Amino acid sequence: MSDTEHQSQNPENPENTSRRKFLGAAALTGLAGAGLATGLAALDPVEAKEEEAEEGGESCKFEVPPGQLDDYYIFSSGGHSGEARIYGSPSGRTLKRIPVFNIDPMVGWGITNESKKVIGTKPDGSLKYITGDTHHIHGSYTDGTYDGKYLWINDKIHGRLARIRMDYMECDKITELPNIQGFHGLFPDKRDPVDPKINHTTRVFCGGEFHVPLPNDGRDLDDPKKWGCLFTCVDAESMEVRWQCKLSGNMDLVATSYDGKLAAANQYNTEGGAVYTDMMSAEHDAVVFFHIERIEAAIKAGKSFTIGDSKVPVVDGTKEANQDPKTALVCYVPVPKNPHGVNITPDGKYFVSSGKLSPTASVTATELVYKWFAGELKNPRDAVVAEPEIGLGPLHTGFDDKGNAYTTLFLDSQIVKWNIDKAIAQFKGDKKIQPVLDRIDVHYQPGHGYTSMGETKEADGKFFNSGNKFSKDRFLPVGPLHVETEQLIDISGDKMKLIHDHTAYPEPHDAIIVRRDLVKTRQIYNMDDFPNAVKNFADSRVERNGNKVTIYLASIAPMYSMTDFKVKKGDEVTIILTNHDKVEDLTHGFAIPKYDICFIVNPQQTASVTFIADKPGLYWCYCTHFCHALHLEMRSRMLVEPA
Ligand code: RUQ
Ligand code: CUA
Ligand code: CA
Numbered sequence: 001m002s003d004t005e006h007q008s009q010n011p012e013n014p015e016n017t018s019r020r021k022f023l024g025a026a027a028l029t030g031l032a033g034a035g036l037a038t039g040l041a042a043l044d045p046v047e048a049k050e051e052e053a054e055e056g057g058e059s060c061k062f063e064v065p066p067g068q069l070d071d072y073y074i075f076s077s078g079g080h081s082g083e084a085r086i087y088g089s090p091s092g093r094t095l096k097r098i099p100v101f102n103i104d105p106m107v108g109w110g111i112t113n114e115s116k117k118v119i120g121t122k123p124d125g126s127l128k129y130i131t132g133d134t135h136h137i138h139g140s141y142t143d144g145t146y147d148g149k150y151l152w153i154n155d156k157i158h159g160r161l162a163r164i165r166m167d168y169m170e171c172d173k174i175t176e177l178p179n180i181q182g183f184h185g186l187f188p189d190k191r192d193p194v195d196p197k198i199n200h201t202t203r204v205f206c207g208g209e210f211h212v213p214l215p216n217d218g219r220d221l222d223d224p225k226k227w228g229c230l231f232t233c234v235d236a237e238s239m240e241v242r243w244q245c246k247l248s249g250n251m252d253l254v255a256t257s258y259d260g261k262l263a264a265a266n267q268y269n270t271e272g273g274a275v276y277t278d279m280m281s282a283e284h285d286a287v288v289f290f291h292i293e294r295i296e297a298a299i300k301a302g303k304s305f306t307i308g309d310s311k312v313p314v315v316d317g318t319k320e321a322n323q324d325p326k327t328a329l330v331c332y333v334p335v336p337k338n339p340h341g342v343n344i345t346p347d348g349k350y351f352v353s354s355g356k357l358s359p360t361a362s363v364t365a366t367e368l369v370y371k372w373f374a375g376e377l378k379n380p381r382d383a384v385v386a387e388p389e390i391g392l393g394p395l396h397t398g399f400d401d402k403g404n405a406y407t408t409l410f411l412d413s414q415i416v417k418w419n420i421d422k423a424i425a426q427f428k429g430d431k432k433i434q435p436v437l438d439r440i441d442v443h444y445q446p447g448h449g450y451t452s453m454g455e456t457k458e459a460d461g462k463f464f465n466s467g468n469k470f471s472k473d474r475f476l477p478v479g480p481l482h483v484e485t486e487q488l489i490d491i492s493g494d495k496m497k498l499i500h501d502h503t504a505y506p507e508p509h510d511a512i513i514v515r516r517d518l519v520k521t522r523q524i525y526n527m528d529d530f531p532n533a534v535k536n537f538a539d540s541r542v543e544r545n546g547n548k549v550t551i552y553l554a555s556i557a558p559m560y561s562m563t564d565f566k567v568k569k570g571d572e573v574t575i576i577l578t579n580h581d582k583v584e585d586l587t588h589g590f591a592i593p594k595y596d597i598c599f600i601v602n603p604q605q606t607a608s609v610t611f612i613a614d615k616p617g618l619y620w621c622y623c624t625h626f627c628h629a630l631h632l633e634m635r636s637r638m639l640v641e642p643a
Helices: 003-007 017-027 031-036 045-061 113-119 292-300 366-373 420-428
Strands: 072-077 083-089 094-099 137-142 145-155 160-165 170-176 181-188 203-210 227-235 241-247 254-256 262-267 284-291 314-316 330-336 340-344 350-354 361-365 384-386 394-399 404-409 414-419 436-441 446-451 463-468 484-490 497-504 511-515 541-545 548-556 564-568 572-579 588-592 597-601 606-612 617-622 635-641
Touching (some): 072 137, 072 145, 072 463, 094 170, 113 170, 137 511, 145 511, 203 254, 241 292, 254 340, 262 340, 284 292, 284 350, 292 314, 330 366, 330 384, 350 366, 350 394, 350 404, 361 420, 384 420, 404 446, 404 463, 414 420, 414 446, 446 511, 541 564, 548 564, 572 588, 572 597, 597 606
Parallel strands (some): 181 254, 548 572
Antiparallel strands (some): 072 083, 072 511, 083 094, 137 145, 145 160, 227 241, 254 262, 350 361, 361 384, 394 404, 404 414, 446 463, 484 497, 588 597, 617 635
């Protein structure tokens, strides 16, 4: 970064908008410089004031007063923090962080036995992985809209899919996908492709981004031609991997049709390149469409193979094996160079992918993809019905309820609003038609953008949230690591209007905006759901079995059921704690100094920890979560006697 860029970190510098225009221009020099775009426009203070006033005026309309609730939930990924997050919208209030692939001492995720079991452990009982990189989060569907049952989220680092149950907003299952690396896009199906009676999510589709040797066992390390990428189908309920499909090229984002029959992924590395120059060498890459029904029929008929130690059936979806449309499992639709993102319109008619290296978006008609599969469309490229020029560095698209699309322009630092029907008319030859309707500056360099209910057939055209990758001077400076900017935009009128900024700890990728009536959470656990619950205070005890000691403990504010418990040095100690409080929001904590134990129990919840008592002495076990006027007095003692 240049010096000029550094000066702009001054929070007194009031205006970002005019400088943004420079970012767009500088970005023209290439993608590599995009995040580092330099240059500071001479500020016009008058223009700056006006624009700021305009922004402030709009936000009042959407203010959520103290004590009032938001109309929407935003469920967001947290990037390489490994977690999921919940915000309220339009306020931008942070409501929850859901630990998934990470460790979170606040709730005890990765510390309690219950959470360790979900994450997965090594033979010695330690966690298999402590890192994760979440990008995409999507909800389960019934009738083409969210049913509030599950969320799914990916881990790109280790290739895992996690499920969050939405009643408690906690992760309950994690599945590691075999023979893939760089698991990036995911999408649940919206109904069953085969059984018309099932109108809810039954599968989750996962795209593998990085080419690896198949199997990845140390052979073929220097021969990219022998590497490959797999598309994976996971059962929504059991979370077991159902099947995989080997592809030509890679996968990035994933989308599904409303009839359950198609899944799509954009491919930026059809070249199979191992370095970025090779990955961008071809003029066209593709959006690939999977014929789910045919794939499952092929597997049923035994037309599959396995890879390495994995027992998961794999079908051949490579180009060579799918020349005949009438039997093809996969359709490759060419689109310009290194596309990014793929999203389906709320009416189910079109899949829109963005150009990234091309200033265009490509609109592929669902109907024409089916025609290709039926042998009625010769050239799959003819399924593309529009390719409007929309701006530089287009990445992701959200939709309203009026046939408009909103695409993030990474290089231009803008959101562009364009009309799909107009784009189709223009593509057909009516050059007078201009599909682009509006543009708005965002701060800065947006990645994902998404609309309220926009991934469902209930898209309502109210809000667009821009997830910006750079905040630069947008907030008080806090050192080299910047918070990210999330910007909420009112899309209900002809012109997009910026409502407000809220911060997001690095770094969210994708999110969904869900109407609040679709989300029904529970505030109190059911004690019977925990087989190890300590159901009565009178059951509190120390039970010894050789050198294994179990402590049965309960809590009611402001006390634990035992004032102390004794173990011996070298014992393997398991503490089971059940919270008997039934009052909503009455959570207790439990920490043991020097033993690195810290977790919570919510009302009627049971949690347990296991560790070796390797240090003799007295250890105050205390409540970490403020619960009562006598919260500080809420303690017990672990007495570790010398061996
Ligand atoms: S990808 S910024 Cu990880 Cu969602 Cu497009
Ligand atoms: Cu119990 Cu604080
Ligand atoms: Ca490419």
